Amino acid sequence: MESDFVGQLIRQLPRDRRLEVPPGDDAAVLRPTPNSRPVITVDLLTEGVDFLLQGHEGTAGFPPAATPAQVGKKAVAVSLSDLAAMAAVPEAVVVAVALPRHGGRVIADELTAGVMAMTDAYGVTLAGGDTNSWDGPLVISVTALGSVAAGHAWRRDRAQTGDLIVVTGPVGGSLLGRHLNVEPRCREAVAIARQFTVHAAIDISDGLALDLSRLTAASDVGGVIDLKAVPVHPDAERLAALQPATGKTPLEHALGDGEDFELLLAMPAAEAIRLVATPPSELVAGSSMRPAIIGEIVAEPGLEGKATDGSKHPLAAKGFDHAFE
Ligand SMILES: [Mg+2]
Structure with a gap:
C-alpha cells in the first residue's frame, strides 16, 4: 500500500534545516540559499531501457542486471551529475516511482535504501516523492534541485576558440x-x-x-x-x-x-x-x-x-x- 510505504519512509527521514515544511504535506517548502539561483533538473529511468532488473535480464548476462538499490542510487546520481555539470551545489531531490504491481513493495524498500544512500553521501535532502503501481516495468524519475551563485552556473554554450x-x-x-x-x-x-x-x-x-x-x-x-x-x-x-x-x-x-x-x-x-x-x-x-x-x-x-x-x-x-x- 502506498500510504503505509510513504508513512514509514517519512518517519525515517532525518530533519533538514533547508526544509521549512518537510515532506508529508502536499509539497515541501525549501528555504532559499542566500545570493544564489535555484537550479533544477530531472531524469527518467525505465527498466528495459536504462537498466535491467535482476531476474529480468537476458541470457547473455550482459549488461549486468541491477538490484533495485542500485537503480535508486543511479537515478539520484544521474540527476546530481546534471547539477555538477552546472557547478551547482546539490540540495534536494524529489522522486517519482511507478512500481510493477507484482513484487513492488520489496522493490520500493530496496529502491528507497539506494536513494537514501545517495542523498546521505551527497548531503542532499529527500524533499518528497510519489509512488504509483501499474502493470508495467519499474520507472523512476528524480528531480534534483541545487543552487549556484548568480551568474556563475557553468553552461554548455560558452566555450571559446583556444580553450x-x-x-x-x-x-x-x-x-x-x-x-x-x-x-x-x-x-x-x-x-x-x-x-x-x-x-x-x-x-x-x-x-x-x-x-x-x-x-x-x-x-x-x-x-x-x-x-x-x-x-x-x-x-x-x-x-x-x-x-x-x-x-x-x-x-x-x-x-x-x-x-x-x-x-x-x-x-x-x-x-x-x-x-x-x-x-x-x-x-x-x-x-x-x-x-x-x-x-x-x-x-x-x-x-x-x-x-x-x-x-x-x-x-x-x-x-x-x-x-x-
Ligand atoms: Mg547532462
Missing part, C-alpha cells in the same frame, strides 16, 4: 558495471568552479564524442580531440576484448560509450594546465577524479580526432540517443 578540453576521468566500458555505481562529480565541480575559470561544461551521459559535440554545437565552435590523450578506462579494454565481434577498439568505447558521468570542461589553456597539475585531493578530499587534457576548442564547427601522426579526421559524434518519431 583546452578537459575530461575529469577515464572513460569507456562503463556497462561492465560502473554505470551502476555512478559517482557524480558534484564536489569536484563546485571546488573547480571556486578555484578555476571554466568557460563551458557538460557531463558525459551519452558518450564523450556525442556530449562534446553538444557542447561545441551550443557554443558555435568545434573541437579537436588528441586521440592518444583520451584516458581509456581499463573497462573499455575489457569490453573490447569481451566483444570482439563488434570490432570496436578500446578507444572507440572510450569515445562512444555513455554512462561515464565524468565532466567535460572547456577551459582557458593556462587554467586547464593548472587543473591537471593540481592533486585532486587538494580540491576534494578522497576524490577519484583524474583530470586530463584531451583536446582543443577550434573555430571550425564539428569534431575531429587527431591521430598520433598528427593527421586529423572527422570524428562521428557517436553515443546513446533515445530514438523516437
